[in-house]
Amino acid sequence: MLAVISLFTVAPLIAVAVLALSPEDAPTLPYALPSSLTLDNIVRIFNVGEFPLWLWNSFLYSAVSVVVVLLTASMAAYALARKRFPGRNALLWAIIATMMVPVQATLIPTFILISKMGGVNTLWGLILPTLANAQAIFLIRQFVRDMPEELFDAARIDGAGEWRTFWQIVLPLIRPVLATLAIFVFLWHWNDLLWPLVVGQSDAARTLTVGLATLNTETASTSNVMAATLVSFIPCLVIFALLQKHIVASITHSGVKG
Template identity: 50%
Template sequence: MATRSTRRKVWSAVGAHLPLALVAVVTCFPFFVMLVLSVQPGKPFSLPGSLLPTSIDLSEYTRLLGRGEMVQWMLNTTIYSVLGVVLVLALASLAAYAFAKVDFPGRGLMFWLIIAMMMIPYHLTLIPKFLLVSELGGLDTYWGLVLPTVANVQALFLMRQFIAGIPNELIEAAKVDGAGELRIFWSIILPQLKPIMATLAVFVFLWHWNDFLWPLVALQSGDMYTLTVGLASLNAEETSLATVMTGSVITLVPIFIIFLFAQNWFVRGVTMSGIK
């Protein structure tokens, strides 16, 4: 009986995990292909031969990283992503606290009007943003690249829902002790936002790091390109497939490292947001 019970448990575990394993393989396969092709410069692409390399050549990585423009593109992307994360989280957390815990006339109407902005396709805002940034002289600048992206409605909504679950008694006790709104936000609200802020930081960083359309519109000189725009320019130059794949791998590595270190906060934030 014990053996039969053990077998049932084993088959049950296999039945539960096999679909997940298949989904993982399908998801990771394009990244495997990208990595394999990047270490086979100068060789024609063929299936399945190209997926089973007999040798590894890292010359494309050395050559691409040795180009000054590639380093500049990585620096531009890092600045764009880090500044975007900091400003989005700062603005969204302050606005979310106001909408969740501060009572002022028209709060509900204003909040739902802002949420309605989620229904507007991102592409429809490109031309107005371009015209505004152009008139202000922000084209081909860091501030012109970052500033139009800091008003993130999704981040505001998630933070507002999270803050709404914090007991009002904590805020009322702080007000009795003489604390103002900023002190309450800094000392009581902000420490409890760490899980959701870590989750949003990963999402916002990924969005900025992989953003292609807005940098393509807002940037004009090669020295200001982000990695996505830079790789597109390389592809337009009819470079080899290995070069494009190498650039894609280089672009992917920082994202993978950040997620690797932030995954515990990420899972915790998603779980707690779902519970609330």
């Protein structure tokens, strides 16, 4: 049964790969399989429209968001988990409450704000609203909260301040959850369509997902569209391959009390 489910899961990916590597004049699936495979479509797609720029914009959008989200979320999580200050619980519940608000509900207000700031059709306008993530704050807070209090007591005895405690104790210990979040945040932004479609109305700020949608409505052949789609898979696979061991460590940590 699992094998059947797995087959249905990977079948679309196989179809994309076959169509992307098929000669342009080959019959398309599901009617026939190509007699040979070629990389011509992948080479050709880099000369179609602004595909290299879309690819770069998507990478920049995703990479910058990952770095800033992890940094700001880990700082906020450390403060919420280990520091006592007035309104801490109210702030935590406010952050959790934002997770219940649909993205569509804040889309128009966010666009109006970015538009008044002059951020429409710019990369910074695309990236700015994504630099805070409530899910990341909440998840990291759970890890920091479970750290032994003795670690922080020892740091205070050694004269470590808040910054040194954060950089030298907290960050190294939360690397597994940071790696896991890096994968998810990267995938969220790499596959994001709605916000880039709204704010990136020109090629200068257009991401790969929006570019693929426009490419599919233009004169590009099916093979070219599938080649572009196949190329869009590669960064996600590379990120997952590099960080997958940290996901296992994160799951192990969350399942063991100590």
